[in-house]
Amino acid sequence: MISTPTALSIAQELLRCPSVTPADAGALGVLETLLKAAGFEVHRVTFSEVGTADIDNLYARIGTSAPHICFAGHTDVVPPGDDGAWTHGAFDGEVADGLLYGRGAVDMKGGIACAVAATLDYLAANGGQPQQSGKGSISFLITGDEEDVAVNGTVKLLQWAAERGEQFDHCIVGEPSNVEAIGDTIKIGRRGSQSGVLIVDGTQGHVAYPHRAANPVPDIARLITALNDEPLDAGSAQFQPSNLEFTSVDVGNPATNVIPAQARAKFNIRFNDHHTQETLRALVDQRLAAACGNRIRARIEWLPSNADVFVTKPGAFTDLVSASIAEVTGRTPDLNTGGGTSDARFIAKYCPVVEFGLVGQTMHQIDERTPVSDLDKLTAIYRGVLERYFA
Numbered sequence: 001m002i003s004t005p006t007a008l009s010i011a012q013e014l015l016r017c018p019s020v021t022p023a024d025a026g027a028l029g030v031l032e033t034l035l036k037a038a039g040f041e042v043h044r045v046t047f048s049e050v051g052t053a054d055i056d057n058l059y060a061r062i063g064t065s066a067p068h069i070c071f072a073g074h075t076d077v078v079p080p081g082d083d084g085a086w087t088h089g090a091f092d093g094e095v096a097d098g099l100l101y102g103r104g105a106v107d108m109k110g111g112i113a114c115a116v117a118a119t120l121d122y123l124a125a126n127g128g129q130p131q132q133s134g135k136g137s138i139s140f141l142i143t144g145d146e147e148d149v150a151v152n153g154t155v156k157l158l159q160w161a162a163e164r165g166e167q168f169d170h171c172i173v174g175e176p177s178n179v180e181a182i183g184d185t186i187k188i189g190r191r192g193s194q195s196g197v198l199i200v201d202g203t204q205g206h207v208a209y210p211h212r213a214a215n216p217v218p219d220i221a222r223l224i225t226a227l228n229d230e231p232l233d234a235g236s237a238q239f240q241p242s243n244l245e246f247t248s249v250d251v252g253n254p255a256t257n258v259i260p261a262q263a264r265a266k267f268n269i270r271f272n273d274h275h276t277q278e279t280l281r282a283l284v285d286q287r288l289a290a291a292c293g294n295r296i297r298a299r300i301e302w303l304p305s306n307a308d309v310f311v312t313k314p315g316a317f318t319d320l321v322s323a324s325i326a327e328v329t330g331r332t333p334d335l336n337t338g339g340g341t342s343d344a345r346f347i348a349k350y351c352p353v354v355e356f357g358l359v360g361q362t363m364h365q366i367d368e369r370t371p372v373s374d375l376d377k378l379t380a381i382y383r384g385v386l387e388r389y390f391a
């Protein structure tokens with residue numbers, strides 16, 4: 001059998017490309033070469049938008065039919081910070097004491113390297129195709145635009161893929177999902193995020209003649225209390241309760257003898273799968289209207305958001321990933337929906353998606369690093385996923 005490259009060697013090659021967002025610095029070329037040699041059809045797709053840098057992305061697929069599993073991720077990284085503070089160079093790909101150092105080691109060149117190594121190894125053992133029957137597809141959806149503005153990355157790449165008829169059945173995003181040890185956490189979803197501004201209109205006037213004015217300050221206090229006091233829900237099977245959090249109250253009034261014309265309060269809602277952005281906005285608008293009655297003049301200005309809630313319900317696919325994790329690590333992963341947002345929320349519009357990668361502890365830090373043994377474990381887990389998926 002031909003020996004395939006290890007996750008470590010692929011990760012080192014990727015780390016040596018200083019692909020600080022939005023630069024690519026050759027990182028996608030490393031993947032292109034490896035995947036082409038294994039028989040993948042590889043597309044390099046560049047997206048541009050006025051005011052942002054042109055971004056290179058990669059889509060590669062082997063096989064033409066279902067079932068189709070996709071590995072998704074990004075090769076751009078955050079800046080290294082103070083270069084001199086690194087124990088081993090941020091872009092040297094050095095291994096010391098069993099640890100691989102470098103910006104992107106865990107977020108997430110290491111994860112991509114494991115997915116590629118696992119796939120190449122799996123294909124080599126299977127006559128070069130996902131299934132002996134010739135059925136099945138494996139793809140890689142890799143963007144160079146995740147860490148910063150992310151306008152020329154995953155969203156556009158998914159649209160591009162959909163337009164050419166690509167259909168994904170399942171997706172794994174190799175973001176560092178684990179908290180303490182590899183195998184402890186699979187992210188199966190994330191809460192949605194929606195911000196807004198509560199605006200209460202009054203009538204400006206002199207404090208000595210309050211009957212000629214309408215003071216929005218006590219009214220905004222009443223409305224904040226009303227919106228805060230009533231829970232949005234009691235949580236769901238996969239999520240904690242949704243939370244509305246006021247973050248500021250602004251009147252902008254430097255005077256003590258003037259009743260202000262308007263008061264504003266900013267807030268953010270982290271919401272679960274009891275809501276969509278539309279139903280959530282409608283619910284809060286309706287509660288506001290009830291709290292205002294006929295007297296208070298208030299409205300909410302909803303801020304644009306593309307962070308809708310998503311969840312991949314526990315089932316056959318999460319079972320298969322969990323089984324592979326248990327086989328390699330002996331751990332039963334927590335199926336978690338906590339934390340902030342990631343590109344998985346965009347992929348969730350196309351197919352069930354989970355996030356599972358390395359341990360996130362050192363991501364975005366000086367001396368970002370991963371044990372080489374974790375790379376081996378993650379590669380074995382991904383390989384186990386492929387075996388089970390195509391069995």
Ligand SMILES: [Zn+2]
Nearest residue numbers: 107108146175
């Ligand atoms: Zn990342």
